[in-house]
Amino acid sequence: xxxxxxxxxxxxxxxxxxxxxxxxxxxxxxxxxxxxxxxxxxxxxxxxxxxxxxxxxxxxxxxxxxxxxxxxxxxxxxxxxxxxxxxxxxxxxxxxxxxxxxxxxxxxxxxxxxxxxxxxxxxxxxxxxxxxxxxxxxxxxxxxxxxxxxxxxxxxxxxxxxxxxxxxxxxxxxxxxxxxx
Amino acid sequence: xxxxxxxxxxxxxxxxxxxxxxxxxxxxxxxxxxxxxxxxxxxxxxxxxxxxxxxxxxxxxxxxxxxxxxxxxxxxxxxxxxxxxxxxxxxxxxxxxxxxxxxxxxxxxxxxxxxxxxxxxxxxxxxxxxxxxxxxxxxxxxxxxxxxxxxxxxxxxxxxxxxxxxxxxxxxxxxxxxxxxxxxxxxxxxxxxxxxxxxxxxxxxxxxxxxxxxxxxxxxxxxxxxxxxxxxxxxxxxxxxxxxxxxxxxxxxxxxxxxxxxxxxxxxxxxxxxxxxxxxxxxxxxxxxxxxxxxxxxxxxxxxxxxxxxxxxxxxxxxxxxxxxxxxxxxxxxxxxxxxxxxxxxxxxxxxxxxxxxxxxxxxxxxxxxxxxxxxxxxxxxxxxxxxxxxxxxxxxxxxxxxxxxxxxxxxxxxxxxxxxxxxxxxxxxxxxxxxxxxxxxxxxx
Numbered sequence: 001x002x003x004x005x006x007x008x009x010x011x012x013x014x015x016x017x018x019x020x021x022x023x024x025x026x027x028x029x030x031x032x033x034x035x036x037x038x039x040x041x042x043x044x045x046x047x048x049x050x051x052x053x054x055x056x057x058x059x060x061x062x063x064x065x066x067x068x069x070x071x072x073x074x075x076x077x078x079x080x081x082x083x084x085x086x087x088x089x090x091x092x093x094x095x096x097x098x099x100x101x102x103x104x105x106x107x108x109x110x111x112x113x114x115x116x117x118x119x120x121x122x123x124x125x126x127x128x129x130x131x132x133x134x135x136x137x138x139x140x141x142x143x144x145x146x147x148x149x150x151x152x153x154x155x156x157x158x159x160x161x162x163x164x165x166x167x168x169x170x171x172x173x174x175x176x177x178x179x180x181x
Numbered sequence: 182x183x184x185x186x187x188x189x190x191x192x193x194x195x196x197x198x199x200x201x202x203x204x205x206x207x208x209x210x211x212x213x214x215x216x217x218x219x220x221x222x223x224x225x226x227x228x229x230x231x232x233x234x235x236x237x238x239x240x241x242x243x244x245x246x247x248x249x250x251x252x253x254x255x256x257x258x259x260x261x262x263x264x265x266x267x268x269x270x271x272x273x274x275x276x277x278x279x280x281x282x283x284x285x286x287x288x289x290x291x292x293x294x295x296x297x298x299x300x301x302x303x304x305x306x307x308x309x310x311x312x313x314x315x316x317x318x319x320x321x322x323x324x325x326x327x328x329x330x331x332x333x334x335x336x337x338x339x340x341x342x343x344x345x346x347x348x349x350x351x352x353x354x355x356x357x358x359x360x361x362x363x364x365x366x367x368x369x370x371x372x373x374x375x376x377x378x379x380x381x382x383x384x385x386x387x388x389x390x391x392x393x394x395x396x397x398x399x400x401x402x403x404x405x406x407x408x409x410x411x412x413x414x415x416x417x418x419x420x421x422x423x424x425x426x427x428x429x430x431x432x433x434x435x436x437x438x439x440x441x442x443x444x445x446x447x448x449x450x451x452x453x454x455x456x457x458x459x460x461x462x463x464x465x466x467x468x469x470x471x472x473x474x475x476x477x478x479x480x481x482x483x484x485x486x487x488x489x490x491x492x493x494x495x496x497x498x499x500x501x502x503x504x505x506x507x508x509x510x511x512x513x514x515x516x517x518x519x520x521x522x523x524x525x526x527x528x529x530x531x532x533x534x535x536x537x538x539x540x541x542x543x544x545x546x547x548x549x550x551x552x553x554x555x556x557x558x559x560x561x562x563x564x565x566x567x568x569x570x571x572x573x574x575x576x577x578x579x580x581x582x583x584x585x586x587x588x589x590x591x592x593x594x595x596x597x598x599x600x601x602x603x604x605x606x607x608x609x610x611x612x613x614x615x616x617x618x619x620x621x622x623x624x625x626x627x
Contacts, residue, residue, distance in 0.1 A: 036351050037373070038391040044373035045356050049315075083375040083532075084356030086315045098316075102277040103476055104434040106522040107514055140359060140526060141277035141476075142316055145434035145506070146441045155318040 016061055018069035026054055030069060041072040044080050048087050057088040085140070093128040095173050098139035098152040105141075105149040109161075113149045116163040120170060133174055186416070189408035190401065190428060191444040194288030199323055202330040205291040211336060213407030214298040218344045221410075223254075226303040230406070233414040234426035239271055239362070239399030240474065240503045242425075242492040251386040252304045252394050267395040268306040270297060270403055271367060272313040272320070275359040276475035277526060278508035281430040281442055282400040286313070286320035290327035294350065296403035298336060299410060301348045304396055309350045312367050312397075315357045324352050359530035363579050364397035365389075366532065377534045378579035401430055424448025424491040431490060433459035435509035436466055442506075448489040451481070454507060466511040470595060474503020476523050477584025479591035480510070499591070515611035516596035517603055520589055521549040527585035538582035541572040545589060557604035565593060 018027065029050045033043035047066045052058050058081055067074040081087045088096070099117065101110055118124055121134055128135040144150035147159035151166075158169055193200060193208055200208065217226050231246025252266065270293060274282040286293065297309045313321055328350055331337040339347045358376050360366045365379035368390050389395025405427055409417050418426045424447045431454045432442035438460030445454070451473065455461065462468055470480045473490065479500035481488070488498045495502045510519055528542035545568050548561050569590040572582035593600065603609055 036349075039372070042371065042373040042391075045370065046353070049354070049356060079375055080373065084358055086355075086357035101522075102526055103508055103519065103522050104278050104440075106519065107435045107508075107510070139316065140275060140357075140530065141279070143274055143280040143283045143314075145278050145280050145508075146432065148434060148440070152316055157316075157319075 014060070014064055015074075016064040016068060018065040021061060021065035022051075022069065023054070026050060027069065030066070034070070040070045041076070044070055044072065044077055045084065045087075048077075048081050048084075052088060057090065057092050059091075063089075091128070092135040093132050095133060095153050096135045096137060097170075098137050098142070100140070100142040100144070100148070100150050100152075101138045102141035104145035108148040110149050112163050113151070113161050113166055116166055117170070120167055134170070186412065187420070188428065188444045189412075190285065190292075190404050190430060191288070193292065194284060196284070196288045199288055199290055199327075202291060202327070202334055202336075205289075209411070210291055210407070211295050213410035214295045214302075214336070215342065216410050217299045217302050218342055218346060223303045223305055226299065226410070229414055230303070230409060233405075233409045233417040235402065235405055235409065235417070236425055236492060237399055238401035238405075238429065238504075240276070240477075240501070242502060245398065245402055248386065248398070249300075249304055249396060251384060252396060253387065254305055254394075265308070265393045266304055266306040267390045267393055268297060268301045268304060268309040269364075269367065269371070269390065269395060269397045270309070270311045270400055271362060271364065271397050272311050272317070272400045273355055273361045273367060274317075274400070275314055275357075275362055275530075276477065276504050276506070277523070278434050278472065279432070279475045279504040279506040280434075281432055281504065281506065283317055283320060284430070284442060285400055285404055286317065287323055290320070290323045291331070292404050292407065293324070293400060294327050294331050294336070296406045297350055298341065298348060299406040300396070300398065300403055302346055304394070306396070307348065309348065310371060310390075311350070311352045312361070312371060313352055313354050314361075315355045317354075321352055321354050328352065358532070359526075360532045360579075360581060363581070366579070367397060368395060375532070377532045380578075421447035421491075424489055425493075429490065429505050431458075432506035433509060434506065435471075436463045436511045436514070437461065437509050438463055448491040448494070450487050450489050451507065452486040454490065455486070455509065459507075459509075462509070462511060466513055469510045469512045469514070469516065471510060472503075472508040472588060473500050474505050474507075476508065476526060477501075477580075477587055478503040479587045480595050482595055501587070513611065515553070515609055516592055516599050517549065517553050517609065518611065520592045521546065521553050523588050524549055524585055527581060531581060535578035535582075537572045537577045538579075538585075541568050541582060542585055544568060545572075545585070552600060552603045553609055555603065555606070555608040557600075557607075559604060561604065562593070562597075562600060565589065569593070 030047045033046040034040050037043050048058055051062045064074055067077045123136050142150050144159045149161045150159045235245040236242045301309050337350050355361050361370045361376045363378045366376040370376040385395040420427050427447050428444050429447045430442055430444050434440045443458045468483050470482050472478050473495050481500050485498045488494050492502045524545045528546045531538045531542050533539040548564050551557050569586045572586050574583045
């Protein structure tokens with residue numbers, strides 16, 4: 001590698017002025033979180049979640065805009081965003097399926113549910129269906145151990161799953177226009 | 182003792198429609214907080230809690246009074262708040278096999294709000310956060326409703342119920358990582374950072390959230406406070422006369438007849454929980470072993486059934502009470518596969534800060550995967566033993582890796598035959614018996 005590869009003109013830096021990118025609703029929601037914390041960057045996690053709530057996921061541009069609003073380094077916010085399981089740094093489908101793969105579900109039929117969802121939707125973990133309806137992810141213990149196996153789709157928990165009822169649930173969701181139907 | 186007094190924590194739980202503030206008050210709610218605010222000094226509440234013998238219900242079992250007693254203000258018996266302080270409820274319930282706090286949060290949210298008023302008054306905290314795991318959406322909604330109601334009726338905010346005491350309470354929902362349950366990692370998460378545990382000392386009671394004195398208590402621990410205030414330390418001790426004080430929310434999951442949770446006297450035996458309350462094993466299955474308190478506890482065997490589920494007795498049996506949620510292993514489920522599932526969890530949830538945990542947990546996953554898939558080698562068992570040693574207490578930054586070691590090490594001790602058979606026969610016999618996999622070698626028959 002030639003040494004001039006590392007010269008400044010080859011390093012592209014991006015900053016995004018939050019005022020041109022975030023909506024007033026998003027800014028207001030983030031500023032509320034800032035107001036109950038000691039420092040601006042303490043609201044970083046909530047800010048990422050607010051943007052994800054509005055836009056489905058956190059794009060690079062969203063991340064730069066939040067960093068600008070919270071007056072913190074982009075890299076630091078990226079470190080935070082990639083640390084937490086529930087922040088999506090890639091585009092996701094309309095419904096994100098979080099299938100619990102922890103021990104109680106493992107003992108009570110997780111494998112069958114996993115195989116059923118995989119073959120029904122034709123996608124594996126980390127993938128999104130071509131029609132953009134579903135993204136399939138794992139989740140650590142959802143706290144539904146007494147009614148395992150369980151999964152979470154969006155904000156909704158589903159318990160006592162069987163290969164039959166999980167297909168029904170997914171079929172019903174596929175018919176919905178949005179998560180709030 | 183009336184039924185209410187025997188099951189104080191769960192008596193008012195209503196999962197369908199939790200009690201509103203006025204309903205909660207008409208059932209005796211906020212009397213504990215009222216008594217604390219109007220009749221007791223903070224120091225008197227602290228003494229009461231210390232005398233009650235309440236121990237932390239999050240897993241470690243540290244005496245609550247002692248934890249609070251380390252907050253600077255009590256050193257000189259000064260009942261006035263010297264500076265800003267925080268009280269945090271640890272509602273980041275992510276220990277696999279544990280769902281007790283969810284039950285309390287969704288079923289009786291006002292109880293936690295009342296508990297936090299008492300706790301904050303005791304340590305003169307100005308602000309509180311409920312650190313809730315992100316997946317508990319329903320709990321988040323109900324807690325926020327309860328907090329809003331409490332503000333409307335002056336149970337939160339300035340000069341609560343006409344006293345000098347002011348306290349603000351907020352819900353913070355996590356973005357999901359098991360390590361956030363560790364109190365200093367939780368504090369980092371609340372500050373908007375990666376949830377990496379901090380070095381101790383300084384302890385959070387001296388320098389915690391934003392560098393201010395901070396106490397982090399588990400939801401179930403806090404939920405005892407209103408009842409201790411109302412009925413006294415002697416009553417609390419009498420709930421479990423032969424054991425640690427109070428009740429415990431025990432649970433059972435796995436292939437048992439009726440999985441669930443039950444509030445019982447602290448020190449109820451494993452046998453009573455498993456056979457009387459969980460109905461015993463599901464049809465056609467035998468008990469092989471169990472984790473007494475979540476994923477990060479050592480296996481116990483059928484011979485331990487008569488052990489009381491309290492901190493000391495379970496420790497004597499070689500495990501930890503942890504969260505009190507039994508995870509039951511039956512004779513048709515593979516112990517190696519179960520341990521692999523547990524270690525995968527810890528490998529994924531390791532924060533990556535210290536080498537033994539960051540490298541050790543995935544290494545254990547690799548070795549266990551090999552064994553489970555029939556490609557294990559004789560020397561793999563030595564590797565696993567070595568890993569248990571590398572990741573043990575004192576060699577890691579926090580307790581996550583030692584927690585991962587507990588089920589692995591005990592499985593190697595109690596289910597060694599299974600590990601050896603996997604290696605010798607080159608397959609997992611349990612898979613064949615449940616017909617989940619394609620046909621395996623003739624050696625393996627369930």
